[in-house]
Amino acid sequence: MTDRFATVRERMVQEQLLRRGITDSRTLQAMAEVPRHLFVDDAMQASSYGDHPLPIAGDQTISQPYIVAAMTQALQLLGDEKVLEIGTGSGYQAAVLSRLCTKVYTVERINTLLAGARRIFDQLHYYNILSRLDDGTLGWAEYAPYDAIIVTAGGPGIPDSLVEQLADPGRLVIPVGGRDVQELQLLTKEDGEIHIQRLESVRFVSLIGEQGWNG
Ligand code: SAH
Numbered sequence: 001m002t003d004r005f006a007t008v009r010e011r012m013v014q015e016q017l018l019r020r021g022i023t024d025s026r027t028l029q030a031m032a033e034v035p036r037h038l039f040v041d042d043a044m045q046a047s048s049y050g051d052h053p054l055p056i057a058g059d060q061t062i063s064q065p066y067i068v069a070a071m072t073q074a075l076q077l078l079g080d081e082k083v084l085e086i087g088t089g090s091g092y093q094a095a096v097l098s099r100l101c102t103k104v105y106t107v108e109r110i111n112t113l114l115a116g117a118r119r120i121f122d123q124l125h126y127y128n129i130l131s132r133l134d135d136g137t138l139g140w141a142e143y144a145p146y147d148a149i150i151v152t153a154g155g156p157g158i159p160d161s162l163v164e165q166l167a168d169p170g171r172l173v174i175p176v177g178g179r180d181v182q183e184l185q186l187l188t189k190e191d192g193e194i195h196i197q198r199l200e201s202v203r204f205v206s207l208i209g210e211q212g213w214n215g
Pocket residue numbers: 060061062063086087088089090091092093094107108109110113134135136137152153205206207208209210212
């Protein structure tokens with residue numbers, strides 16, 4: 001997409017993603033395409049491609065570009081997947097995913113955030129994103145199983161509902177740990193077996209719900 005931030009966005013891809021080892025060409029392409037500045041308040045547009053997270057409404061945050069790319073790359077999407085995201089927030093991560101798979105299902109617990117994200121999806125004509133207001137720790141059973149699941153808020157553990165709703169084979173990425181610091185975990189399901197790999201240390205807002213933190 002050509003807009004006044006196209007050059008800054010390209011620089012973000014070069015300096016923050018390629019240089020730190022994001023190698024998946026489809027992920028890099030999606031990050032170069034999705035207009036991140038549209039997902040933040042007008043006053044923050046100019047800094048929206050910086051190497052840091054950004055505040056959004058309701059005391060929540062959009063992750064740093066590198067973390068969005070690293071989590072996306074970990075899902076190894078090829079194009080024909082159904083992906084479930086928990087924590088729509090601004091909608092930016094869902095937008096990136098929507099360029100890389102058939103359909104994104106995304107769940108958010110804060111209504112104002114969901115409404116804002118939906119407006120931008122429409123504005124960008126990203127019609128392969130279906131969203132819902134709910135407690136995402138319980139997943140979204142109606143459309144399960146999902147080939148990939150991404151949780152963009154940090155929980156004390158991996159919610160059972162999400163593991164159940166993951167396809168076989170399937171990949172799930174989630175920050176797990178304490179309230180302040182977590183480690184990014186990649187769970188893979190294959191031939192009925194579950195493996196968990198620890199990726200890197202991260203800081204996410206809390207995953208709040210029945211199979212997350214209590215508020
Ligand atoms: N992916 C988002 C990141 C948003 S921050 C983006 O790209 O902007 C994490 C989001 O998770 C917050 O909006 C928060 O409200 C939401 N969240 C926390 N617990 C949740 C739950 N149980 N179900 C759904 N959303 C949840």
